[in-house]
Amino acid sequence: MVKPQGGKPSMRAFYLTIVAIAVVGIAALSYLASRPRRQVGEWDSSLPKLTAQGHVIGSDSAKLEVIEFADMECPACGSWATVTEPDVRARLINTGIIRLRYMDFPLPVHKNTWNAHRAAWCAGDQGKFWEMHDAIYANQDKWNGETTDNPDKVLAGIAQGVGLNMDQYAKCVADRKFQAQIQSNYDEAVRRNVNQTPTFVFGSQVVPGELPYDEFKKYVDAAIAAQESAKKAK
């Protein structure tokens, strides 16, 4: 027999306790779910302009420059790059509405991310940064820190697939030719208090998280509208 402690337990009190815990728990979860999901920040325009350059895709004459701080090994960045970014390129970048500036933010928690950022920059040295960027994200599961201790070997295979001159690529990676540039991108993120990836900057708004296309477009529209009303006010 299950031994009641202190006399026969009251089933009514037990059920009431279950209901009370469930109600409090559901209320807490509802409160958490109803809070704004994104902590949108303000881009501090009083700071000196970007000193690091990153890589840009899109027209110089685009209406808006969107900045992305991203980590090559970050799954959320990988998901955004493979699922949403193709739409962003087709509908916003290729149409001249925005250009996208990719800023490296290799987070210390990701073991192989620096290798991937160096590989992408070395591809950029041969004019194929974006091709390598796409291939690195598409194959993130093959070279990430949970999969391999030798990411350079896997990344070299990806580089070959992209069609790089492999001698030049291998020397670039071995020399860590662009280490300082990646570091300056990283420093820029830190200086801007960016602490997660991906983080997007639309005009004066700093928006963290993997944004679906519609939400991304909403921020683009808002930033362009704000720019235009600021121009009119002048």
Next chain:
Amino acid sequence: MTRRMLLALVALVGVLVATYLTLYKLGYIGTLVCGTGACELVQTSRWATFLGLPVATWGVGYYVAVLALAIAGTQEQFAGDRRMATALLALTGWGVLFTAWLTYLELFRIHAICRWCVGSACIVVVMFIIALLDYRAQAAPQPGE
């Protein structure tokens, strides 16, 4: 309060914790990002999904199963049923093994500890201890046996 009642209440807390983690993983609470926080790292790792579903969702199902079984065990017709005590011990024991595997992944593969996962692991261990005490009480000679 009987041991099985206590087990049901602890399992209910587990349901809530696992539901929170599921909602986080699905993007209903917070934003899916990679940050310096260990929970984000664990939740965005490839180990956070098991057989196509978030591990946290499996956790919800598991805790609901323990909750249902524990509530059933409080009913008069099952109060003296040793098979019920055995089933609760087996279910919570399996939970301990699965949690041990997840903790191994956190420590040695992902190299990050998520405090919510630690909370869930503590709940699983507490449930196992309660189920073990219940099983031992059932196994002991009963008055009149």
